[in-house]
Amino acid sequence: MSETVIVKNVYKKYKMHSKPSEKLLDVILPGGYGEDFYALQDISFTAKKGDVIGLVGVNGSGKSTLSNIIAGVVPPTSGTVETIGQTSLIAIASGLNNQLSGRDNIELKCLMLGFTKKEIKEMEPEIIEFADIGKFIDQPVKKYSSGMKSRLGFAISVTVNPDILVVDEALSVGDQAFAQKSKNKMFEFKEKGKTIFFVSHSMGQIKEFCDSALWLEYGEIKDYGPVKEVIPEYEKFLKKYKAMTKEEQRKFREEVMRKQSGPAATLGK
Amino acid sequence: MKSMFTVIKEQISSFYLIRRLSLFELKSANNNNYLGMLWELINPAIQLAIYWFVFGFGIRGGDPVDGVPFVFWLLSGMVVWFFVNQSIIEASKSIYTRINFISKMSFPMSVIPTYVIVSKLYSHLMLVALVTIILQFTDYTISPYFVQLPYFIFCTLMLLISLSLITSTLSTIVRDVHMVVTSIVRMLLYLTPLLWEPSGWIKQVIMINPLYYIVEGYRASLLGTSWYLVENTQLTLYFWGVVIVMLLIGSALHVKFRNHFVDYM
Numbered sequence: 329m330s331e332t333v334i335v336k337n338v339y340k341k342y343k344m345h346s347k348p349s350e351k352l353l354d355v356i357l358p359g360g361y362g363e364d365f366y367a368l369q370d371i372s373f374t375a376k377k378g379d380v381i382g383l384v385g386v387n388g389s390g391k392s393t394l395s396n397i398i399a400g401v402v403p404p405t406s407g408t409v410e411t412i413g414q415t416s417l418i419a420i421a422s423g424l425n426n427q428l429s430g431r432d433n434i435e436l437k438c439l440m441l442g443f444t445k446k447e448i449k450e451m452e453p454e455i456i457e458f459a460d461i462g463k464f465i466d467q468p469v470k471k472y473s474s475g476m477k478s479r480l481g482f483a484i485s486v487t488v489n490p491d492i493l494v495v496d497e498a499l500s501v502g503d504q505a506f507a508q509k510s511k512n513k514m515f516e517f518k519e520k521g522k523t524i525f526f527v528s529h530s531m532g533q534i535k536e537f538c539d540s541a542l543w544l545e546y547g548e549i550k551d552y553g554p555v556k557e558v559i560p561e562y563e564k565f566l567k568k569y570k571a572m573t574k575e576e577q578r579k580f581r582e583e584v585m586r587k588q589s590g591p592a593a594t595l596g597k
Numbered sequence: 598m599k600s601m602f603t604v605i606k607e608q609i610s611s612f613y614l615i616r617r618l619s620l621f622e623l624k625s626a627n628n629n630n631y632l633g634m635l636w637e638l639i640n641p642a643i644q645l646a647i648y649w650f651v652f653g654f655g656i657r658g659g660d661p662v663d664g665v666p667f668v669f670w671l672l673s674g675m676v677v678w679f680f681v682n683q684s685i686i687e688a689s690k691s692i693y694t695r696i697n698f699i700s701k702m703s704f705p706m707s708v709i710p711t712y713v714i715v716s717k718l719y720s721h722l723m724l725v726a727l728v729t730i731i732l733q734f735t736d737y738t739i740s741p742y743f744v745q746l747p748y749f750i751f752c753t754l755m756l757l758i759s760l761s762l763i764t765s766t767l768s769t770i771v772r773d774v775h776m777v778v779t780s781i782v783r784m785l786l787y788l789t790p791l792l793w794e795p796s797g798w799i800k801q802v803i804m805i806n807p808l809y810y811i812v813e814g815y816r817a818s819l820l821g822t823s824w825y826l827v828e829n830t831q832l833t834l835y836f837w838g839v840v841i842v843m844l845l846i847g848s849a850l851h852v853k854f855r856n857h858f859v860d861y862m
Contacts, residue, residue: 342860355770400703403856423698427625436621439614440704468628 331412332492332523333375333398338407340368340393340547366588367393368547371407378521382528382538382555384562386569388584389544391527392496398525399494413491416441418482426470430461430480433469437484451487458513459483460506479506486513493517494525511537535559546584600852601845604762607705615708619716626716637720638727641679645672652792662794665820669737673819674791674812676728677753680721681808682782684714688761689778693769696858706855707848710761718754725750732819740821748826749814755840756807762847766854770861810836 343362345351353361368390375381383391396402397409399417424433434455438448456465459480464472472480486493495514514537517524528534534541534555541558543551551558572580608615627633653659653667662670688710695709725746733739768774786792789808803809810832817825826833 352771402859425621425625425698427628428621432621432624435617436698439617440699442703445613 330377331374332377332379333412334408334410335374335398336372336408336410338368338371338394338397338404338409339366340390340397340402341366341405364589366547368397368404369588371547371549373542373549373552375523375525377523378518379540380518380524380526380538382526382534382541382559383544384528384531384534384541384559385544385550386566388546390547391544393547394544395494395496395525395527398492411492414488415492415494416485416488416490417494417496418485419496424469424477424481427468429468430459430465430472431456433480434484438488441488443488455480455483455487458487458509475503475506482510486510486517490522492523492525494527496527497529531559531563546587548587598845600848603852604707604844604848607707608711608758611705611708614705615712615715618708618712619719622713622716623719634720638724641675641724644679645675648675648792656793665737665822669732669735669820670794670816671792672728672731673816674789676724676819677721677749677811677815678786678789678791679724680717681753681757681811682786684717684757685760685764685782686779687717688713688757689764689768689775691761692765692858693772693862696769696862706858707762707851710765711758714754714757714761722750728819737820742818742821742824744818745814745824745826746818749811749818752814752836752840753811756811756836756843759840759844759847762851763843766847766850769858770854804832807836807839 342365343351343354343360344365345354345362350362371394383394385391393402395417397404398411399415400409400411401417423437425436428436431452434452435448438451443451459465459476459482461472461476461479464476469477469480514524518537526534526538538555540553541551541555541562542549543558543562551561569577569580623634627636630636632639649668649671653671657667659667661667691710691713692706699706699709729739729743764774764778768778785806785808788803788806789812790803791812795803810829813829814825817823
């Protein structure tokens, strides 16, 4: 099957600044200023049509950064990401305009995604039906409950019919009924042969839903392969990590920090 | 040069997008007030009244400017100032306050300041219409000179868009730039012939401000005093020179940094 996402040697570097003045120096000085922090280091992998890939890793391992880069929200510092087709990111923070009504938000969001007037008109009823928030659709979003907000955001993101979908811990939104509905939608997408990236801390969801898994550790790929092989290893690691004494956990985190302060630092050791 | 064409092309191809987004902008800005859009007229009216009182009666003692009663002189110039003032300030912070909603790098970012400015244009046109109507009840009824007005509205738009490309980019990178912009705008009110009439060498200095051309142009069209555009060729050329230079700088800056706007959040 054809490849839809090709990620090659992607690095994402952030600068750490403790004062605003350091930030200013970073902008002015040609070499930049501040301590480097690599959220991602040398990530390379490919995903094919119909792949459902679970992204796993402990907090701060770069899952969200990677999903943002794949979705095209954040640019990588170096390396290339090639995506074939429309990408859509589903995250809990849905980025709706609080002052506008749900209906206006649908149009606004779709316009931002580059759809034409006609396409938006066609999609609107479908989105409203999926979100299932009744009369509230004509109320300003600030009056929505948090569940309604995320439902509307989710409905927009899935109805735009993307080829590549990045789901960032969003399947847990809403009540059971909506969770089931969104899960069904995901399975529908899976059957249609879309590429789906799935970020979750719930191993149950990953096992139920994904074919392969990508395990990130301190911004690097620790393992990439079929769920059956990667997840047991990851669970073993989690168990070990939990069993560590406080001292060991601290040491582990220090090791992580050292690794993430850049390739140069690691080589120097 | 190349980035200027990129930006111009983006603006033209996103025409529908700009229109829709600017309407949403207008809607969300006035949703909280009971009087809604009406505030876009009430606010300027209150400000005009106080300026008329302080500068017209207080400082000038009711003297006319070049034979034009102060109140009409004030009205015909200030009408564009409200637009310029709000647009410069809003457009300067347009990118960094909205980047979180955009969430897609492929979005033509250069459109953001433009649609914010266009959203201010609606109330400006409303205000211009209102001022024109008011003037019909005075000695300054509509005249052939009025046809210059669309040209000067276009000039204002161009000036604002090219300036905002610079300010919105810089203030996204360094937030303090927005503060600088705000205080410069506050000074501009006095460095443009809006509240008082400069003369002599002071006038020469104030003519450096490209707003001079716009304000005097509005005045000439609304009050029907001259063919400002043709009679001041040098000033016209200077104005467009400034706009093009700003557009060049603005689009170069914008294109250079736009992929990394998210990183400056």
